[in-house]
Amino acid sequence: MIEFHGVWKTYPDGTVALQSVNVLIERNEFVFIVGPSGAGKSTFMKLIYREEVPTKGQISVNGFNLGKLKPRKIPYLRRNIGVIFQDFRLLPKLTAYENVAFAMEVVEAPRRLIKKRTMEALELVGLKNKANSLPSQLSGGEQQRVAIARAIVNNPAVIVADEPTGNLDPETSWEIMKLLEEINYRGTTIVMATHNSAIVNAMRKRVIAIDKGVIVRDEPRGEYGYEI
Amino acid sequence: MRFSTFSRHIREGTKSIIRNGWMSFASISSIAVSLFILGVFMLLTLNVNRFADQVESQAQIRVFLELDTPEEKIAGIERQIKLIPEVKSVVFVSKHDALERLRETLGENADVLDGYEAENNPLPDGFDVDVFEPRQISIAAEKIKALNDTDPDRSIMRVRYGEETVKQLFRITNGIRNIGLVIVLGLAVTAMFLISTSIRMTIYARRREIAIMKLVGATNGFIRWPFFVEGALTGLIGSLITAAGLLAGYAQVIRSTRLDLGLMMFDLVPLEEAFWPVGGTIVGLGTLIGIFGSILSVRKYLRV
Numbered sequence: 001m002i003e004f005h006g007v008w009k010t011y012p013d014g015t016v017a018l019q020s021v022n023v024l025i026e027r028n029e030f031v032f033i034v035g036p037s038g039a040g041k042s043t044f045m046k047l048i049y050r051e052e053v054p055t056k057g058q059i060s061v062n063g064f065n066l067g068k069l070k071p072r073k074i075p076y077l078r079r080n081i082g083v084i085f086q087d088f089r090l091l092p093k094l095t096a097y098e099n100v101a102f103a104m105e106v107v108e109a110p111r112r113l114i115k116k117r118t119m120e121a122l123e124l125v126g127l128k129n130k131a132n133s134l135p136s137q138l139s140g141g142e143q144q145r146v147a148i149a150r151a152i153v154n155n156p157a158v159i160v161a162d163e164p165t166g167n168l169d170p171e172t173s174w175e176i177m178k179l180l181e182e183i184n185y186r187g188t189t190i191v192m193a194t195h196n197s198a199i200v201n202a203m204r205k206r207v208i209a210i211d212k213g214v215i216v217r218d219e220p221r222g223e224y225g226y227e228i
Numbered sequence: 229m230r231f232s233t234f235s236r237h238i239r240e241g242t243k244s245i246i247r248n249g250w251m252s253f254a255s256i257s258s259i260a261v262s263l264f265i266l267g268v269f270m271l272l273t274l275n276v277n278r279f280a281d282q283v284e285s286q287a288q289i290r291v292f293l294e295l296d297t298p299e300e301k302i303a304g305i306e307r308q309i310k311l312i313p314e315v316k317s318v319v320f321v322s323k324h325d326a327l328e329r330l331r332e333t334l335g336e337n338a339d340v341l342d343g344y345e346a347e348n349n350p351l352p353d354g355f356d357v358d359v360f361e362p363r364q365i366s367i368a369a370e371k372i373k374a375l376n377d378t379d380p381d382r383s384i385m386r387v388r389y390g391e392e393t394v395k396q397l398f399r400i401t402n403g404i405r406n407i408g409l410v411i412v413l414g415l416a417v418t419a420m421f422l423i424s425t426s427i428r429m430t431i432y433a434r435r436r437e438i439a440i441m442k443l444v445g446a447t448n449g450f451i452r453w454p455f456f457v458e459g460a461l462t463g464l465i466g467s468l469i470t471a472a473g474l475l476a477g478y479a480q481v482i483r484s485t486r487l488d489l490g491l492m493m494f495d496l497v498p499l500e501e502a503f504w505p506v507g508g509t510i511v512g513l514g515t516l517i518g519i520f521g522s523i524l525s526v527r528k529y530l531r532v
Contacts, residue, residue: 049443078445089440093247106446108233150444 001027001189002048002158007057009043009213017043019213021057025191027157030184032200033193035210035226041193044210045162048191049081050074062157079107082151082159082188086166088143090135090150096122096142097131100149107154121149125179141172145179152183159183161192165199173199197224233450241457251430252462258426259466259518263510266415267474270506273408274497280401284362287397289369289389290321291355297383302353305383308375309357314368319356326351352385363398365389416513424521431455431525438529448530455522463518464511471507478502 002025009018017040025031033041046052047059050066059066062080069077090099100121104114122128125145135143144164151159161180165173177199184190194200200207200223207222208215216226245252291309293302302320309318321329327349331338344350359368369389376382431438441451479499486495 072448075442075445075447075450078443083443089436089443091437091440102441103444105233105236106441106444106450108230108450110230111232154445 001025001029001062002191003058003060004044004047005058007047007054007059009040009047009052010055016213018047018054018210021210021213021215023208023215023218025189028184028187028189030181030190030203030205031192032203032205032207032222032224033191033210034195034200034207034224037195039210039226040213041210042162045160045191045193048158048160049078049083075106079154080157082148082154082156084144084147084151084159084161084164086163088135088140088147088167090143090146092135095132095134096127096138096146096149099135099146100153103150103153117153118149121153122146124152124182125149139172140168141175144168144172144176148176148179148183152188156188158189158191161190163193163195165194165196170198177203200224237453238457240454241461244454244458245461248430248433251426251433252458255426255430255462255518256466256469258422259463259514260470262415262418262422263467263470263514264474266412266513267470267506267510269408269412269415270509271474271478271497271502273405273412274502274505276404276408278497280404281362283397284401287362287365287389287394289355289357289359289365289372289387291357291372291384292352292386292388293354294381294383294385295352297353297381301381301383305375305379306355309355309372312368312371314359314361314364314371316358316360318358321354321356323349323351323353326354362394365394366391420517420520424517424524426521428521428525431522431529435529438526442530451530452523452526455526456519459518459520459522460515461518463514463516463521466518467511467514470514471510474510475499475503475507478506 002023004021004023007018007021008016010016021044033044035041043052047054047066048061050061050069053066061077064073064077064080066077091102094102097118101114101118104117109117119128119131122131125148127142127145127149130138130142133142135146138146144167148164151161159180164180165176168176173196180190180192181203204221204223206220207217207224209217209222209226211226291305293305297305306318306320309315327341327344330351331341334340357368357372359365366389369387369391373384373387376384438451482496482499
């Protein structure tokens with residue numbers, strides 16, 4: 001599903017974000033990426049949806065060889081990847097419904113299908129009754145659920161979540177995690193970067209720990225922590 | 229492109245003008261203001277050109293014949309002048325006409341001519357020659373002079389067309405035209421700059437939106453379309469307002485100055501004649517500027 005082979009990433013200012021990273025993530029896995037701030041977690045995530053390109057090495061995601069991917073083909077890669085962020089990144093002037101439908105309009109889905117699938121996605125995240133609310137009228141947890149609905153509405157193969165609970169209280173965080181687990185059960189691969197040790201320790205999924213750009217630990221049913 | 233996608237782009241572009249109310253207002257007004265100034269100068273230039281044309285077209289060649297040139301000869305020369313391609317019309321001015329004309333010109337002082345009558349008229353017979361193209365007046369004059377070369381009597385005494393006056397006049401009208409053109413071009417460039425700047429600001433304000441579109445897998449073309457529609461509409465609205473205001477104002481100017489300028493033997497370019505060149509240029513230019521402004525600005529945020 002996702003494969004990193006000898007991946008290095010050096011930014012133009014000289015920062016080495018990743019060093020010789022080798023990772024294989026299989027279809028339908030649920031993977032936590034942990035590590036201190038600045039360890040390279042976000043770089044790892046950005047490389048998956050090709051926001052960044054590796055300085056060296058090979059990356060393939062859902063059959064796309066990212067090294068050979070032409071810029072104009074990037075949109076087609078991203079249609080296989082749902083992205084979720086700490087700061088939700090909703091369009092502030094669109095309603096919850098419009099924000100979710102937007103991801104389908106972009107792939108030029110027929111209108112009737114857009115309506116159907118958008119409502120299904122909002123129902124899954126439990127926000128059917130708030131479809132016409134603007135992001136500013138929703139709580140943080142609700143906004144993140146809209147973002148999740150947007151991420152899954154196109155049935156992506158992978159969901160990449162960069163600290164999705166970073167701005168939420170513990171209770172809301174758990175609701176989000178249950179939602180992601182549900183989505184994972186339905187067959188979507190999930191890669192999630194987090195600082196939340198309680199969640200990682202309770203869920204017992206595969207944990208990849210990154211420190212100073214190096215993978216220091218990779219355990220199938222791991223716990224939080226990035227000490228060697 | 230699917231029709232539903234196309235109609236989405238139109239819908240989104242239109243909605244976004246309304247959503248970004250103040251920004252759109254700023255873009256539309258900057259388009260309107262710059263195009264208005266441009267339009268005023270276009271109208272001025274049109275009228276200066278018309279004035280210049282009118283002045284130029286009054287330039288005339290006067291041909292004077294030797295005294296005592298027989299009538300058959302005069303008719304022959306008239307035919308020859310008519311054969312010159314640059315010549316539009318030839319009017320024979322008899323010495324009698326010339327005397328009358330001189331009297332008219334002198335007005336109150338015509339009494340200096342008292343005593344000159346048909347028998348002792350000192351003036352020569354001649355022609356007034358009009359040309360098609362005022363600028364060819366000197367060529368035509370040379371050709372008329374050259375008629376003498378094949379005439380043993382050398383019947384043409386003198387050819388006059390106010391050489392120096394005409395040259396000076398052309399220098400002035402040319403100058404006015406060029407200055408007008410430079411000002412109009414300069415304003416067009418300024419307008420384009422102003423407009424693309426304000427559109428760039430509206431797009432800068434929405435760079436987050438563009439980033440999100442890219443994240444969910446929108447192609448660059450898909451992202452560009454609504455901005456394209458928005459730019460075109462902004463330009464169109466701004467320029468329509470300008471064109472309507474400008475032409476209505478111009479119609480008023482024509483109405484209120486008809487009498488004053490009429491006394492100066494000069495009339496303004498009529499509204500029908502100014503409508504398409506000015507209105508069409510403004511609307512066309514405004515729309516194009518809107519489109520280019522938005523496409524150029526959005527391109528910056530589309531780079532991966």
